[in-house]
Amino acid sequence: MSLLNLDARWRRLNDPDYACPCCGRRFSGVFDIGFEEPDAWLHGPRSDDLLRVGEDKLSSELCRLGERRFLRCVIALPIRGSDGESLFLAPWAEVSQSDFYAYLDGSTQDGAPVTALTATVANALPGLGDPGPGTLQPGSGLERPRLEFATGPLAVASAEGISFDDLLDIYAAAGQDIRPHLTGS
Template sequence: MNLLALDSRWQRFNDENWVCPCCGQTFSGVFDIGFDHPDCWPHDSPRDLRQSELQVGDDKLSGDLCRFQEHRFLCSLLSLPIKGSDEALELAVWASVTPDTFYRYIDFATGETLEFASSLASLMNDLPLFGNVAPIGCEIRQGEEGQRPRLFAIEGPLAQAQAEGISFDQLLDIYAATGTEVRAHLMG
């Protein structure tokens, strides 16, 4: 049994038939969060998601790859299990990798090699609740077939959250900090 099933907010959050009495908003459970670019991407021009790539001088940004000066980044998935449930928050975040890792990933993604070996990386997006003012050391690993690579923090609060999970209230805090206030709409 899902331990959160006793929390009326969790019930409303997962009930697509429940309608917020103040605004009519509905929910259907945990939704993913994605970052469009590494935090260090300096260009003001927003990337048009309908285009496959944004290029400013020699710097390039696509949905999966980024090159900024001599830096290389891969968009990867970072999972945070939710305590008391079988669900996880998936975050599409950017990882700084070596040029060698970057090009090995391109070879893997284009089918030139069959495997993408894990390597060290750094998380390049500030995540709410984890106070990362500097890049967080991580390991990047091959994702499931057809998915982006997976990112795992090596130590610290983020590594602990990946191993032990986050609470429902922490999930709501992350949503609020990334621009989607949910908490007020779950009160009955």
């Protein structure tokens, strides 16, 4: 049993049979926060597999905007006191052009495998501030690359986890304030 099971709000979040008394809203556990495009993308939302505006391109995982290049990635924030639950953020990361193409090819110009790329988060992360530069670790197979940080608040949150209240604050900052729906009254 996780320590969070002592918190009635956690139990309600994870109970698919629980319905909010004020509105009937139901939950099925921790949900991820994704971003459809980098914040710099100004051409509107993608409705098909690929949005092309002139030379600029946006797919679900790759973006070219002028001379800038972006990859969709994942940031994992473990939730303290849970049984291995994590909040997954799926922002975009900006990388250099050479790293972008090395990532697509799976190897650098000298044939070495791509193991890590310097990257910067290309979305404002709700309630988390600006994390600064990070390291993009390519995923295996169809996994998105993971963005990790060596220093700063996101490095600490990734290593030590976030509290349940931190999770609720992040959801609220992302426009999904579920706190009133978990009170049970």
